[in-house]
Amino acid sequence: xxxxxxxxSPLFEGFSSLENEKSVRRVDCxxxxxxxxxxxxxxxxxxxxxPWKFLKDYYMKDKLETFNQQEIRKLLKAILRKGLNFYFxxxxxxxxxxxxxxxxxxxxxxxxxxxxKQLEVLKPKIVILLGRKAEKAVFQKIFNRNKKLRHGGVISxxxxxxxxxxxxxxxxxxxxxxxxxxxxxxKAISSCENRI
Numbered sequence: 267x268x269x270x271x272x273x274x275s276p277l278f279e280g281f282s283s284l285e286n287e288k289s290v291r292r293v294d295c296x297x298x299x300x301x302x303x304x305x306x307x308x309x310x311x312x313x314x315x316x317p318w319k320f321l322k323d324y325y326m327k328d329k330l331e332t333f334n335q336q337e338i339r340k341l342l343k344a345i346l347r348k349g350l351n352f353y354f355x356x357x358x359x360x361x362x363x364x365x366x367x368x369x370x371x372x373x374x375x376x377x378x379x380x381x382x383k384q385l386e387v388l389k390p391k392i393v394i395l396l397g398r399k400a401e402k403a404v405f406q407k408i409f410n411r412n413k414k415l416r417h418g419g420v421i422s423x424x425x426x427x428x429x430x431x432x433x434x435x436x437x438x439x440x441x442x443x444x445x446x447x448x449x450x451x452x453k454a455i456s457s458c459e460n461r462i
Contacts, residue, residue, distance in 0.1 A: 294350035296390035301358035337434035397433030417445035427458035
């Protein structure tokens with residue numbers, strides 16, 4: 267059993283609905299996004315919060331300001347309403363300057379080992395991949411598979427149900443909503459619950 271106590275090393279960089287529990291054997295849902303984002307990191311620093319504690323408030327408590335904040339909040343609240351716990355993390359655990367694709371790919375290569383360890387330790391029943399870079403890191407870099415899913419698509423992989431989601435950015439908003447948005451993800455989670 268591993269402790270999840272809110273003080274995260276690179277292995278446990280993320281936030282969880284389990285932070286107040288002493289230990290966890292298995293997480294119901296692991297949500298994997300691309301990266302914490304340069305802007306969010308700097309806002310957190312300005313507000314004097316650790317970036318992950320800031321993100322937890324940003325996605326769960328703060329006033330809604332952005333499309334992705336709104337949609338991710340809907341997803342997390344739906345997961346909690348189903349009685350499932352979650353752990354939210356990113357592929358890239360460090361902060362890479364936006365637009366620096368070469369360094370971003372290096373960061374993905376470097377940080378994937380931490381994501382792999384998170385998968386081993388947390389043993390999630392369901393993994394939700396937010397965006398193509400998260401999908402690529404899990405399928406290609408961790409499991410050596412070349413797989414692409416559509417929004418809401420589900421695949422079984424090493425005892426887990428993996429669900430792909432378009433990242434709900436402002437730039438992707440139309441495609442995300444037309445693809446079924448959060449409702450399609452909730453249906454995919456329900457179908458996974460029935461098969462686990």
